[in-house]
Amino acid sequence: MVRFGDFNRICETVALTVCPLVGAEEGRKEIVMFFYLYMMVTTIELFLVSGIVPTASTPYPYFVAAHVGLITATFWCLLLNGFVGFQFAEDGTPLSLWGMAGFDPLRPVALWIVLYIFNGAALSIYVVLQIVLVLNTLDDRWPLGDILFGIAFYVIGQAILYIFSVRICDTAKHYIDGLFFGTICTLLAVMMVYKYWDSITKEDLEFSVGSKQNVWEVRELLGEEEYSNQGGYELILQKLGE
Incomplete structure (x- = not known):
């Protein structure tokens, strides 16, 4: 049974990069930043889990610190991406683009909270925000x-x-x-x-995964009343002809 703030049971099951340090027995700039962070997390994780950086070596704690920090930054960036759709700040601004307590190896409660509570909450909030965004904003x-x-x-x-x-x-x-x-x-x-x-x-996008044009884009350009009164797709063809 996993206890709050305790890595022992987790590290007995999964060889996380933090385990040797916690006393355990064993389009847009915002989304691009998210992928950059994920790439850095994966790269550092490769060095750690493959043994390129040995667990007993001096640099290992620093690599783990960078790894944990980047994981949290990735979740934080994903959370901010969840707010971008609500236009809380202009895209690409510092506000839309973007702490941690002391660490005790024998009592890593703060680290546990960051990894599982904070990151889990950030992910959950992102999902809820996107569902609300789709239901309230898009027809698709x-x-x-x-x-x-x-x-x-x-x-x-x-x-x-x-x-x-x-x-x-x-x-x-x-x-x-x-x-x-x-x-x-x-x-x-x-x-x-x-x-x-x-x-x-x-x-x-040139390498867009989806090729379907969203109808809500046209509605935004034409206006709801004009779109509904003149017949949606006929008006679209007329505008494209112009």
């Missing part, structure tokens, strides 16, 4: 599917990581564990974040 409900798939991939990845990791490791004779599949599921979840963002963004 397909973006909800992207959100649901992203949630599903992430939840499955976390379940594999924290529940089935030991079983997978034993079955595979220690050649692979849940961390591998959890990382893949996280990558798929990040891909769905992009797919969702692309589906609600006005820009016609």
